Amino acid sequence: MSGTLADEIRDRLGDLSPAERKVARVLLAGYPAAVFETVATIAERAAVSTPTVLRCASRLGYRGFPDLQAALRAELDARNASPITLYESAAAAQTPVPGATTGGDRSPDPQLALVQQALSQTFHEMSPHEFESAAELLADPRRRIHLVGGRFTHLLAQYLGLHLMQIRDQVSFLPDRDVERTSFLTQLARRDVTVVFDYRRYEDDMTLIAELARERGGKVIAFTDPWLSPASAHADVVLISQVNSASPYDSLTPTLALVEALISAVLDRLGPDAHQRMKDAEGVARRTGLL
Incomplete structure (x- = not known):
């Protein structure tokens, strides 16, 4: 779709x-x-x-x-599909083929084809304007960057954030604990960029975070699927990834590829400043025994 x-x-x-x-x-x-x-x-x-x-x-x-x-x-x-409903619908649609192999003998080709198709479609349909806008916002040294994700997508938020921390200042994750998160959200400001990852089944707090960020005059980047998270309604930039998968779980491989492409684009924009930041960080890490 x-x-x-x-x-x-x-x-x-x-x-x-x-x-x-x-x-x-x-x-x-x-x-x-x-x-x-x-x-x-x-x-x-x-x-x-x-x-x-x-x-x-x-x-x-x-x-x-x-x-x-x-x-x-x-x-x-x-x-609104969940892994359970996707599993049940897939099981109902399966028609046993006489003599077909099962278990470990099954070829992975159909699964690989689905991932390849999702990757290709994601980048083919990606709006160059949206991608460039996201890269410009994340590369702007005057802006603070905040990242947050959901049940599984918090891993993608961390992946993007940890890379950004190596090449620029003022990058942080929204805290998990209630008091810290409340304090953090209260301090959102006009020059902040909030990056939200939200895929079906959507999580209400992702939408509320995006709404708060916009109310305070900041920018919002939303990573989501083709059905669009409600958080997208409050976003300045919406980056859509296909999620087709052979399993009941949506594939986040296309989103990971998109994140890596965005990291590269931000790095290009930061240029020598990013290089110096990486050198400084590595020097500190070596001095403190972290490397």
Whole structure:
């Protein structure tokens, strides 16, 4: 999946008639709930006829309005999927093949192909503008950088943060303990950049952190999946990675590759300053016995 139904509607606005565009704007304004309204209600809100609503759905590539609604249901199911539901749906879809091998004899080729596809699609669909904006923000020495992630993605936040610490100053992780985290969030300021990693199933505190950072005038970079974390609504930069996997767990390999590409881009922008920072850090590490 390369985007949401809302993205698809926005992309097709130019293909719609003026009346159909009114319908599309009603759907986008109240997305996703508006899509589940009756055709008559949508027609009334858009000030168009009922047939116009039906034509809009057809022009968007659906057999009818129920088909469009079914597509949104599938999107929302995917957005809220957990490892358990993914495991159960995959198991239900499997059809045993007579004579097929199992266990250790199974070829890894399909799994490798999925990872390769996810990697390729992630970088193919990456917005150069979003990537460049993220690199510029992380390379700005006037800004403090704060990083936070979720259940699994805190590992990615640490991976990015530990690299940034070697090449620039003022990089930190949001504390885990309540009192320390509250104090930390209270001190967020206008020149700060908060980097949030949030993938399905999304975590409410990631959205609240992004919201607080924006309220205080800072910048927010959100790493997320194609279904978009709610934190994305508060982000200045959104970096999307595919998560296709042969297992019930979403793959974070494409995100790791994106993080490494971003580290390289930041390093290029910092230039000699990053080199000197690395030399200074290594000198301190050797002197204190850490290397």
